[in-house]
Amino acid sequence: MPQFWAGSPELPVSGFIIRAVFVYVYIFVLLKILGQRSIMSLNPIDFLFAVIIGDVLGETLSDGEIRLSGPFSSAGVIAFFHLSLSYIALKTPRFRRIIEDEPIILIKNGKILHEQLRKAKITVESLMMDLRSNNAIDLNQVDYAVLESNGQISVLKKSKYDSLTPADMGQEPESKGYPSVIIQDGHIIDANLSKFADRAWLRKTLADHGFRRAAEIFLLTVDETGKVYISDKESSSIGEP
Structure with a gap:
């Protein structure tokens, strides 16, 4: 049995290094098996794990x-x-309520629910801070505030304070879609480039923005409408056609 695995009072530095690699890979595999989860959306069970x-x-x-x-x-x-x-929990909603906290309504129809604040152990100062982080500085504009199971507070503004959207103006702009990285740190990602155009298009795009080689570019992305974002390695300049 290798010494780094069996353990020893005289384990050399190299043994600790190998252990670190094994532990890292092992945790990485466990996390891949358990599935992707945003750090911001960790519920208490995930945190405990x-x-x-x-x-x-x-x-x-x-x-x-x-x-x-x-x-x-x-x-x-x-x-x-x-x-x-x-x-x-995924298959049994009743069991899900046991291991996952139900959302708690803190503000309803613009009124702060004091009992719910006490239940959630949230001070008014903390509530105000979370409202500010949700761009809801004016309490008169807030319709609902909900403490989610992951500890984050969601804010719903009253309808008349919602931001004006193109749909409200009778417009239907083309969807931008998901931007793809074409060049990253001077390297062309051909798999992404082939979804939009070819090398000739890329050379022309670079020339239109005053660049000669992909090596000069730190990041170049393009969305489904053809809109290009470029940031070079030298001055971090940005260009759009």
């Missing part, structure tokens, strides 16, 4: 005497349990 996994595997990076098989097995069982809970 992250803390436990970090504690179980983190000690192996500082204590060379610990055998890796134990922490790896424990982390695998915890990941399986967490995945099972997530799957059951």
Whole structure:
């Protein structure tokens, strides 16, 4: 059994380095199996999982005497349990309400619900801060404020204070779609370029913006309407046709 795996009081620095690589890859695989999740949308169960996994595997990076098989097995069982809970919650709404907090309405029809604030343990100052971060400085404009299960506060403004949209003006602008990266740090991404045009189009686009080579570009993107964004490596200038 390799020393870095079995552990030893005399584990060399190289053993700790190999352990670090194994732990990193192992956690990476676990996260890929569990699925993609935004850091901002972590619910309490996800947070608990992250803390436990970090504690179980983190000690192996500082204590060379610990055998890796134990922490790896424990982390695998915890990941399986967490995945099972997530799957059951997905399939069973009633069980989902047990492991995930229900949204709490803090402001309804423009009125602050004091009892709900106390229930959520949110001070008025904290509520005001979250409203400001949602661009809702004027309380007279707020219709609803909801504390989501991930701890974020969603704000719905009264209809008359909604921003004017092209649809409100009877216009139907073309969808911009998702911008694709064509050049990144001087390298052309041919897989993305082929979706829009060819190298000849790219050379012309660069020339129109005063560039001769892709190596001069830090980032070039294009959306589905053909709108181009360019940022060069030297002065970070931006160009649009």
